[in-house]
Amino acid sequence: MTDDRSSPGQKALGHGGLALVLALVLIPYVYVIVTAFKPAEEIYDATWLPQRISFDAWIEVFEVNRFHLYLWNSLVAGAGSAALAILIAVPGAYIFARKEFRFREPFFYMIVGTLIFPFILLIVPITITWIRIGLFDTFIGLWLAFQIFAVPYSMWILRGYFAGLPKNLEEAAMVYGCTQFQAFYRVMLPLAKPVIVSVLFLAFLQGWSDFLFSNMLTTGDGPRTASVAIYASTAGGERVDWQVLMVMTLLTGVPPVVLYMLAQKHLAKTFAAT
């Protein structure tokens, strides 16, 4: 870090260091973007810029791989998972934060404690169960499976935020004629907007980029997500079309980045407050 009292040499060193770190972070992304526009015959050329800009990989991704369908599935999987996580976690976290009842702490830590359980151990029993109860290869099945992770960490974040709000807020609302639910709905929820947006973002991100459940719980023309489609295009076999893979990677990576930029303020507030 440099400040106003730093010498020009120190400043130059600081900025140089930052530039180096920035380059290290950005180079892989730049390479992905450049490769996505390279023709197949130039993929292994040790040059940064393509001699000819090619959209072949982009056409293949949409026409042959029909990747837009998988992106749509990821969107629905992520959005549904986020909505469900909020519906379950917000009231749950509120109760655990603001109400006194027996075994409150053990119950809460039982829920949050599931986060340390290795999910991969659940995958086979969940798959068999989902097949038997008709949830296999459905969005609902995916949304429910994602909650195994989304609900505990959402409650963890939300509870911390609700617990930090002044205790007399609800009392004041009730003095002014609100019921308990109205106090929650009209006072607490608006105050929790930044953290709810953050949790929505994180839960969406988990559903959007999940591979484990999405791969095991879907098949065929069902709600197979983009991450599974990328896997199918690279796992095994003797051929990796790097330019196609890079296009898929870009298309899958851009929406979370855009969402992050939109939710950035709320995320900063959330992590400062919890």
Add this chain to the structure above:
Amino acid sequence: MTEFDGPQTRRDFLKKTTALAALGITTSLTPDLVFAQAKTDLKGVTIDYWNMIGVQNRLVRQLSESVVKAFEQKTGAKVNVTWNSYGDIIGPKYRTNFQGGVKPTVFDAFDRWTGQLRPFLRPMNDFIENNLDAQTRKGLQWTLPLVQDQNRGFKDAKNICDLPFALIPQAPVLARRDHFEKAGLDFTKEFPIRDTDHYIAVCKEIQGKARIQYPTEVYGKIWDFGDTQLNGWIRSLDIETSDFLDADWTKSNATSEAWIKGVQFYVDVYQKHKLSSPNTPQSTDEEAVDLFIRGQKSIVHCDILNRGTLLEKMKGPMEDGTVQWGPHFPITGGKSGSSVFLAMATFEIVRQEGPDAALKERAAFELIKEWLLPENQIAYARTAGLCAREDLFPKIVGAPDRYGEVGTAMLKGAGVWNNHPRSVDFQYNLLAPHGQKALQGASVADELKAYAEEVNAALKT
């Protein structure tokens, strides 16, 4: 090797094969015109086809789609195609889905990965006997004993549950003529490689004179340590103990002399001769092909499946003969007469239930028959390997890179790996870590002993 003699120009090859492949695509897209007499009425029947072979290779995927379309038009049946990855069948997905009741009617796979699913598979002996035309049956006949052999540990080994449609002999050698010439070697005399002594000598010449730092590669990564060139070297020393398991699937063969000698040579290429890159414990044949394309490798073992990539990425050298295939070669002194294992891409039909079960199974076989038509077999072979039908081999030779000549020559006396329900573990998951330790300096004999103990313990459970 006289099979590789005789100059072939690109024009010769194209003349012979383009017309056939074009017929394949044409007949697939407009089947009514050409195969009207072969129509089979399966109207109203819907089958599920889990497709693995076409998922990664654009050309194979397009061929696969046209084959399915042709089948639908000819028969009136409908096919729901699901594209799956290799990892789905190697990993728990297929097994879990099958056990849960989510199963296709027909799927394709590699021959030695289906043992875990055998209870779900419908034998095809009756279909082969009664529903396959004489020419196709004759062309495939030679593969059936191999299929039975690799399933020898099952009580119903005589049942053909895996019907080959494509072949991947392990593993031919890809060489760059320009590197040989740069090192002052006469390519016509020094290639194909004769044995491992010759291999080391040629690589050292190239390393020293052509300044290719690591002219070849042995592979340490999980999927390639146990299925590319190592097994052929072991087989060249002793056929009997070259498979991962013994004849009746009761114990591992890995402590045999042939295994120890074969793995030791494999390690020596990297450790002693310094001909393989520092990345060897984690390297793959796909990466070696990348380096080969970039001119950083001179001689690499790889599947003919890589041919599509090579044609796309280095078309010129493939067509002017700069890049050539050669057969896998024995360890010096290996007198077994075979240095090849044959992997086969196969079709499987899943036992169906319900009133229309027989009809669905028949429809599945009709789809397989579509894949076995000459034009589709040849079109597949041109981009991704060898077709299974022996009678069509003459149609796939003549390319300047000689993939057809080399691939078919390697089939003579080739062995097959067992299809034990845990073959994936034996061949990949359990073996590779020990192989990697050996590559990093551990005793080969000790690592193979430890591996054999793990396999033997697994066989008892």
